[in-house]
Amino acid sequence: MTLKIDNGKPIYKNEVILKNIKPQRLAFNFSFISKDKKYSYYGNSMQKADKISLLSKMMILSEDDFTIIMNRHRDQGLERLDELEGQMHIHPDFVSSKRFDKCLDGFWVFRLGGKKGRVIGKIYKTTFYVLGIDTSFSAYKH
Numbered sequence: 001m002t003l004k005i006d007n008g009k010p011i012y013k014n015e016v017i018l019k020n021i022k023p024q025r026l027a028f029n030f031s032f033i034s035k036d037k038k039y040s041y042y043g044n045s046m047q048k049a050d051k052i053s054l055l056s057k058m059m060i061l062s063e064d065d066f067t068i069i070m071n072r073h074r075d076q077g078l079e080r081l082d083e084l085e086g087q088m089h090i091h092p093d094f095v096s097s098k099r100f101d102k103c104l105d106g107f108w109v110f111r112l113g114g115k116k117g118r119v120i121g122k123i124y125k126t127t128f129y130v131l132g133i134d135t136s137f138s139a140y141k142h
Contacts, residue, residue, distance in 0.1 A: 026062050026069055029129050032094035039088050039120075039132030039139060046117070046135055053112045054119065054133070061110060066126045080106045081120075081140060088120065088132045088139035099124060107131075107140075 037043025117135035
C-alpha cells in the first residue's frame with residue numbers, strides 16, 4: 001500500500017489488485033441472527049464449552065473447499081431442510097434486504113456435536129448467514 005499526499009490529506013492506494021478470484025471457502029455472517037433470545041448467541045443456554053464447539057465447527061467448515069463441505073455427511077458438513085416448521089422466526093431485516101430470496105433453496109444446518117445444538121442458516125454463494133443457534137432442538141422437527 002502506498003501513501004500519497006494531496007492537498008494536505010493522505011490518500012491510500014492499494015497496489016495489489018485481485019482479479020478473477022472466486023470464493024471457494026465457506027464464510028460465516030452473524031448480522032441477522034434471531035432476535036429471539038432462545039436462538040441467539042447470548043440469550044440461549046449455550047455454555048462456554050458449547051461456544052468453543054461453535055467456533056471449532058466454523059473453523060473446520062471454513063478450512064476446505066465449499067464443494068467438499070457440501071458433499072460431506074450431515075454430521076460433518078451441512079444438512080438441507082426444506083422448511084423450518086418450529087418456533088424460530090427469521091430476522092425481519094434479512095428478509096427485507098432481499099438476501100433471503102438470493103440464497104440457496106432451503107435452510108442449512110450444521111451440528112455442534114452430540115447434544116450441544118445446531119446452527120441454522122441460509123447460504124448465499126459461499127456465505128453462511130447464521131439465523132439461529134438451536135440448543136433446545138425446538139426450531140424444527142427432528
